Amino acid sequence: MTERSRLPELNQPIETGQSPAVADLAAGGFAAETEILTTTGPRRVGRLTPEDRVYALNLATSVMQPKRVLAVEPVTPTDSLVEIRTRRGHLKLLQDHRIPYQTKSISRIRTHPAGELATRQEYKFVNDWQTRAYPRLEQVDMTELAKEYEVGVTPNCHGHTFRARLPDGCEPSRYGGDVGYYFDPDTFETYRSSIEDTAAEVTIHAGPNHWRRPITFDGDDFLEFLGWFITEGSITHSSNRDTSEIGIAQKTASHRERIAELFDRMEIDVCVSENGFSFSSKLFARVLTRLCGGSSHEKRLPEFVFTLPREQQELLLDTLFAGDGNDWGVYYTASDQLAADILRLFAYVEYKPRYTVRNGNWQLYLGTSRDGFSSTAHVSSTTDTSPCYRLTVADYSAVMAGMDGKFQWVGVSQVG
Template sequence: MNEQQKIRDIRKIIDKYFKILETLPNGGKIDPKIAKKLGIPESIAPIIERAYKAGRLKGKSKGNIPLQDIENEIKKEMVPKTITQLQGYKTEEDLSHLLTKARAKYSRQTIDYLKRDMGVISTVFKDEPIPKEWIAQELRKITGDTKQDWDMVIRTELKNNDLEGMASAILDNKSPLSNDGAETRIFKQPNPDACKHCKRLYLEPNGLTPRVFKLGELMANGTNIGKKVADWQATLGTLHPHCYDDETEVLTNNGFKLFKDLAESDLVYTVDPETMHPEWQKPINYIAYHHKGEMLHFKNARFDMMVTPEHKMLIQSQYTRKKGKGYKLIEADLAKNNTNHRIPSGINWRGENKKAIDLGGREVDVETYLKFMAYWLSDGSCTFYNNKYYIQIHQDNIEWVYKELKNLPFKVYKCKRALLIHDEALGRELTKYGKSYQKYIPESVKRLTPEHIKLFLINYAKCDGHIRKPREWKGYTFRGEITFYTSSNQLAADIAELIMKAGGKPAFYLDKTKGKEVTFKNGTYTINHNIWRIRWNSQTHSFIRNMQIERLNYDGMVYCVEVPKHHTLYVRRNGRCAWSGNCQCTLHVMPENAEFDEMGNLVYRSDGDGV
């Protein structure tokens, strides 16, 4: 069974659930006998029911669902109903909050009953999100494929099912948006920079006015999975996969991650193409498809990206002199021909200009703070022994470190190859950074100005890095270069963020040192972790004219996420980083008394009284 067949089979399973759910008042619990008769694993039911019912709730509400309305519904259904029905009245992100309220409102016996019904998801009662791994595990059992990225596949399918749930509420005349059922008029409004396929299918020939469809028409079109581009139709859910290959990672607040490894809580790094100011955003959609077809591979010594031909890339004319201006999102298939354009990897950053920062409950001038954090994060440790914290910074030549930190408001002891501090408040603060392979850079550093961030980075490299000064050779002048070392994935990503904020571009190299032995004067040790080398490049653009661009045949999974604004992501492939884009096209219900004018503006017809 190939990947496309597996995904089609999963959709059939989900469709079976929806056929059952359509017959149930208020979306009750699926009858195990019916599920068994149809060959549907019963353990999938809670996830499918929740996605479906969340869609129905959205279809019944024109905006956010008032918390009080949901609580009233829960009060009516709580006892002796099951937790599955409770889930049906609330979207996933707020379920934990409601369960907390429920514990205070209902008897201990009721909560115990709910817990028994939940069994394997008792983590919800610890205010943790419900794991989607449930259904992914079941899909692995169904297909016998333990390697497939079912977690991402099911996110994509459930997102489409959420739209189908909204459509179902309209079909059942249970939505305030429309009472016309399958005849309800709907449209999608592509962004101005949307791909040619979105514009072709969802806009009129003038390229401005959205095409208006009947709900039943889009539902009948199904999906475009497995179809040739020429056969694509307008759909209720995702039109097409504009995605990255399976080796591409995206920068999150928890480090760089493969798309398939993204957690629901992860934020992704985005940039405003108008200003090149960055911000963190939570994805609103997760996309994972099997793609058998062409991919475009852009590559040179400092750039590596593989995307579907219609995927959006962020480019700028090389003749644009104003920093942060002239960027636009363009299809990869068109970008490859824009040889006088370049792809950005940097940002515009101002930051906060602070004079002092709290360290261990004491105010420290910002420069001393940055030096201490740089030295300690790169070559420091914090242990608790005999009711005392041992805070150390290790260096063979410790004298220069001691002089740099003379303004610290702590008693500092100078040892042979280390500085030592005993302070309880500082020790408690530093303990949260974990061991060397868990360390990260605090927000207090990330929020600062580019000048302060440069100070931190340079001092980090003094302890755990390499600074190569500019030099001349045979008439050529070579730029200086700074390289940073760390065994922490999170710290490596944080350094990349700081390099961008300091005006540079990061490049990654992974030294696979794990398991190797290294000999020192006091013995031989085994290295437990790989080492990241992060290089600070001053060139923040990659020029398309200098790239090797190949059109390759691809047969595998492709991924992307959709963000609510800017539609950009910071991605990494084989250690090379750059900004790129995604595609968005949102479903809207057409108001009954509205039409589009020739410019694509939604205008409302006047009633008989001229109101």
């Protein structure tokens, strides 16, 4: 996966007439079984509401952003529908629905009514796009993720000197012997800079008698840790002790080496077995459950993942596939929410979502996006009397749409 250039202005709406692809919009309509990729995952077009936000593409700038649904209107077909079926795409559309396309000789994006595609022989779907540029996640602070915690501070000087250097009102909640002093969340956040200036070490835990862990982590390391936990992790709550165990299953030698190095960098001591890695932390259990879900059927991606720069999204995606993927670029999960989130993540790193569901398990395909279709081999007419739906979206003129779990960039009925 390679990084692409970013555009400085990404929030400007398209002006009518700015691009032929926008000016030539026709009414069109999607078949009822068409799914649209939204910010909560794929959704049938007829079930969209004005509360939904869909992933939309500015055909003039090739920028993708979530955009509001403005209207969904049922319409009864008066003619046969146009069906486009390829290995990576399946669409049924009204005759006048606009299809964005490129050709081998002309890279500029144009649109053509679905019913007139036979006027050309070979088409390329829109295969290149980019998203808004976000700042890197340089560091993760556990105090920002944990709701209940206690901070342990080992002074870099004698205890009396340490106490004397603290500002008025900055009182430790208790003394911890060899560790030093402990502070409750409110006191620590209020006087954090003064406390850290006189500290040799600052750690965090759920409370007395719990393991202390580092308070901050490198952003890339934390994302990689989340990836391994989401795809291979578990949380076990002790029945006879006030603690929880975080486990990451892994038997592949190369992956085990990568995970061991990760825990070394994060300065987390772990127990190693032939099946994987584990460590105890009630605080981590709370944070991971809130961010990523607990059981395999509840797993999900944290929402902040979708405001990361592309290179960090790729790091997370690579880690996920190292855990539950295979050599053919297929990811497996039993979690409906995780499947929806990864399909969304595909679009952010410029992969067109594609999936199947078998026996309640999702299979997500990380395949090339450089595909197209032939008007003679892949386009046909089909009779369908089911209602179609016209979709109006704010600002941008194409959405990620498809049937049978295969998505492509397709024009909308109107831009509002």
